[in-house]
Amino acid sequence: MWTYEKRLQFPVNIKETCPKTASLIISQFGGPDGELAASMRYLSQRYTMPCKEVGGLLTDIGTEELGHLEMICSIIYQLTKNLSVEQAKTAGFDAYYVDHTSGLWPTAAAGVPFNACEFQSKGDAITDLIEDLAAEQKARTTYDNLIRIIPDPSVREPLKFLRAREVVHFQRFGEALEKIKSDLDAKNFYYFNPEFDKQFVKKPADQG
Amino acid sequence: MADRCNLLQQINEISFTVNDLNLYLDTHPLDENALDAFKQAMEQRKQLLQTYAENFEPLTMNCICPDTNNKSQTKTKYPGQRHFTWSDGPLPWEGGTL
Numbered sequence: 001m002w003t004y005e006k007r008l009q010f011p012v013n014i015k016e017t018c019p020k021t022a023s024l025i026i027s028q029f030g031g032p033d034g035e036l037a038a039s040m041r042y043l044s045q046r047y048t049m050p051c052k053e054v055g056g057l058l059t060d061i062g063t064e065e066l067g068h069l070e071m072i073c074s075i076i077y078q079l080t081k082n083l084s085v086e087q088a089k090t091a092g093f094d095a096y097y098v099d100h101t102s103g104l105w106p107t108a109a110a111g112v113p114f115n116a117c118e119f120q121s122k123g124d125a126i127t128d129l130i131e132d133l134a135a136e137q138k139a140r141t142t143y144d145n146l147i148r149i150i151p152d153p154s155v156r157e158p159l160k161f162l163r164a165r166e167v168v169h170f171q172r173f174g175e176a177l178e179k180i181k182s183d184l185d186a187k188n189f190y191y192f193n194p195e196f197d198k199q200f201v202k203k204p205a206d207q208g
Numbered sequence: 209m210a211d212r213c214n215l216l217q218q219i220n221e222i223s224f225t226v227n228d229l230n231l232y233l234d235t236h237p238l239d240e241n242a243l244d245a246f247k248q249a250m251e252q253r254k255q256l257l258q259t260y261a262e263n264f265e266p267l268t269m270n271c272i273c274p275d276t277n278n279k280s281q282t283k284t285k286y287p288g289q290r291h292f293t294w295s296d297g298p299l300p301w302e303g304g305t306l
Contacts, residue, residue, distance in 0.1 A: 003268065004268075005223075005267055005268050006265070006266075006267045006268070006297065006299075006300055007219065007220065007223075007267055008301070009223075010220065012301070014303065053235065053237070057235060060231055061231065064227060064231075070300070074300070074303065077301050078301070078303055168228065172232070172235055175236075
């Protein structure tokens, strides 16, 4: 169950219309390493996690990613809400404008629509957590790239906040991976699936 | 009268503390310092959310109360009328209050 909190995790206040910037940032909404994929990745993977604490962490990070999705959409919305026809025709926003006007629709900057193939839920704890670690780094790289090319401070500040959260999530997923490993036989980490081959996973009584 | 922008900023800051400690405690559930910090921040957050709801609009479902919300009667379509206060205030993506 979820409830809504009527505020952004970090404030977004953009005054200057810039469809070009919006067309780049939209990748963090519906792109391969965007916030929608992040949220769906963690919230899908959590059900079969063999370790309760890691299932809880995936829930909490997946929930925060929904808040990030809302921040990204707010940035795009504020960059395009006063869009003129002249602005829509130029700056690489024309194709998006024809299909969606200024409506929010999840797509990558290069025009590829959002697709569930952009994340994995493999049903293997080690595989999924390593995917999650990589995903946080890929999102961080994307934010680095955006911050390098966007000059407007009112856009940069929320992006810098989001970038910093990727770093924290990477740290927490690293700790989650260690937790899963500590429940496994030290000699057997990588050649069975701890979610399916349960006979190899230590039972709580064995943990001393 | 409390200042809307200032109070919301305080809520954002304390909520960030709660959120970050939440993730830390997910992987360090026995850390005494973090437990104390979480408890303290959570108490402050609840208090600030309550103060904000009394002066302005409720930010969470748990803060909605038609009899005590929005004493300032600002950013509402129904000033002076008993009404469902969840729709008072700006939408978060409008960036209005800061």
